Amino acid sequence: MTPETITSPSTRDKLVEAAMELFYFQGYEGTSIADILHRAGVNSGSLYYFFRGKEDLLLGVLQKYKELLYQEVIDPAFAKTNDPIERIFALLDNYRHGLQFTHFTGGCPIGNLALELRETHEEARRLIAENFDGWRDAVRKTLDDAAGRFPPHVDREQLATFILTVMEGGVMQARAHGSIEPFDACVRQLRTYFNLLLGDQAPQKERA
Amino acid sequence: MTPETITSPSTRDKLVEAAMELFYFQGYEGTSIADILHRAGVNSGSLYYFFRGKEDLLLGVLQKYKELLYQEVIDPAFAKTNDPIERIFALLDNYRHGLQFTHFTGGCPIGNLALELRETHEEARRLIAENFDGWRDAVRKTLDDAAGRFPPHVDREQLATFILTVMEGGVMQARAHGSIEPFDACVRQLRTYFNLLLGDQAPQKERA
DNA sequence: GTCTATAACTTGATAGAC
DNA sequence: GTCTATCAAGTTATAGAC
Numbered sequence: 001m002t003p004e005t006i007t008s009p010s011t012r013d014k015l016v017e018a019a020m021e022l023f024y025f026q027g028y029e030g031t032s033i034a035d036i037l038h039r040a041g042v043n044s045g046s047l048y049y050f051f052r053g054k055e056d057l058l059l060g061v062l063q064k065y066k067e068l069l070y071q072e073v074i075d076p077a078f079a080k081t082n083d084p085i086e087r088i089f090a091l092l093d094n095y096r097h098g099l100q101f102t103h104f105t106g107g108c109p110i111g112n113l114a115l116e117l118r119e120t121h122e123e124a125r126r127l128i129a130e131n132f133d134g135w136r137d138a139v140r141k142t143l144d145d146a147a148g149r150f151p152p153h154v155d156r157e158q159l160a161t162f163i164l165t166v167m168e169g170g171v172m173q174a175r176a177h178g179s180i181e182p183f184d185a186c187v188r189q190l191r192t193y194f195n196l197l198l199g200d201q202a203p204q205k206e207r208a
Numbered sequence: 209m210t211p212e213t214i215t216s217p218s219t220r221d222k223l224v225e226a227a228m229e230l231f232y233f234q235g236y237e238g239t240s241i242a243d244i245l246h247r248a249g250v251n252s253g254s255l256y257y258f259f260r261g262k263e264d265l266l267l268g269v270l271q272k273y274k275e276l277l278y279q280e281v282i283d284p285a286f287a288k289t290n291d292p293i294e295r296i297f298a299l300l301d302n303y304r305h306g307l308q309f310t311h312f313t314g315g316c317p318i319g320n321l322a323l324e325l326r327e328t329h330e331e332a333r334r335l336i337a338e339n340f341d342g343w344r345d346a347v348r349k350t351l352d353d354a355a356g357r358f359p360p361h362v363d364r365e366q367l368a369t370f371i372l373t374v375m376e377g378g379v380m381q382a383r384a385h386g387s388i389e390p391f392d393a394c395v396r397q398l399r400t401y402f403n404l405l406l407g408d409q410a411p412q413k414e415r416a
Numbered sequence: 417g418t419c420t421a422t423a424a425c426t427t428g429a430t431a432g433a434c
Numbered sequence: 435g436t437c438t439a440t441c442a443a444g445t446t447a448t449a450g451a452c
Binding site for chain 1: 233234235237238311313315319320322323324326327333336337340363365366367369370372373374375376377378380381383384385386390393394396397398400401404405
């Protein structure tokens with residue numbers, strides 16, 4: 001909303017960023033307000049000046065994730081190739097690198113919260129769904145760019161949902177096993193599926 | 209190990225069962241020892257007689273899930289049909305019913321814990337991986353029963369990993385959206401994949 | 417094996433000065 | 435907007451009687 005100047009981050013931003021990182025690596029319940037205050041270098045009074053409480057801060061975090069989707073997730077992946085289909089696999093490859101970089105402790109921050117938060121956090125659940133919607137829409141758009149290459153019966157919206165599932169399920173198993181192998185297995189299966197859908201009978205490319 | 213007689217559950221079993229349910233619906237961090245004691249109808253002293261603490265109780269829960277895999281998950285699903293491929297979809301359909309029955313708060317207890325627990329719970333992470341291994345092995349076995357129907361290049365172990373991913377990712381999105389639709393979308397895509405793999409060009413069956 | 421009482425600490429949140 | 439001090443409740447875990 002406000003123009004992005006190069007000023008140092010506001011106190012509110014510091015709190016959101018600290019909470020974002022800590023919720024990511026420790027979970028929502030596993031992170032205390034004291035943790036967040038310490039990491040942000042901010043005092044209790046300031047937090048409760050900007051937010052009603054921990055849950056309200058969570059909403060700020062989820063809103064921030066929505067705003068950062070293209071800048072941090074979609075654009076860097078799609079910049080790697082102009083082929084709409086390969087953009088999907090470039091996106092998945094970025095999650096692969098994220099997993100390895102964090103030694104399988106990271107993965108997808110939204111997915112983590114999706115399974116941790118319950119009906120007691122109704123507004124948070126809605127924002128999580130909106131984050132998924134944004135991701136899925138970006139993927140569906142690039143599938144639309146390749147529309148002519150798919151058989152007519154293919155439901156690209158449904159396929160985009162499926163791709164999100166493959167990413168999240170692959171991340172989950174990689175984390176559980178502390179190994180990239182299950183993630184790679186899933187991406188290879190998705191590649192086979194695409195090859196079959198696109199009528200490409202050539203041997204599977206080694207990408208993952 | 210000990211023969212399963214029809215005696216009332218031991219105090220230890222009561223604790224494990226209470227923790228299993230509460231971890232499922234509230235998460236590990238979201239469940240207090242006091243919650244567990246109250247639900248089990250057991251006093252603090254007994255818990256610490258049987259377990260070193262909360263984390264040790266978690267290990268008991270994950271061990272119990274391993275023991276219950278066939279009895280509670282695999283056998284009921286596979287009893288529904290003798291066709292090896294349809295057994296996969298029967299299994300997925302049972303998760304679908306679980307989601308609807310719990311109004312999208314349930315899903316997969318192992319998946320929930322897989323994303324909540326971090327490297328601070330190394331032994332728990334190992335048991336989660338073993339739970340996934342058991343599920344995937346059961347699915348791979350039924351894929352093996354249909355081995356002749358797949359093209360020779362299909363890696364059935366990898367395909368089983370993929371099926372687990374589809375289940376977990378579908379559950380995650382269904383929970384986030386509070387709707388069965390994303391889960392159904394994923395199962396339909398998996399059905400299309402199977403049809404293509406098996407060379408079945410008939411229109412997709414409506415199952416999910 | 418089970419009971420009660422409680423220690424030692426952390427939690428989310430607030431009050432009120434500046 | 436930011437600070438410190440602090441509250442009331444909840445946290446895991448233990449001690450010691452029975």
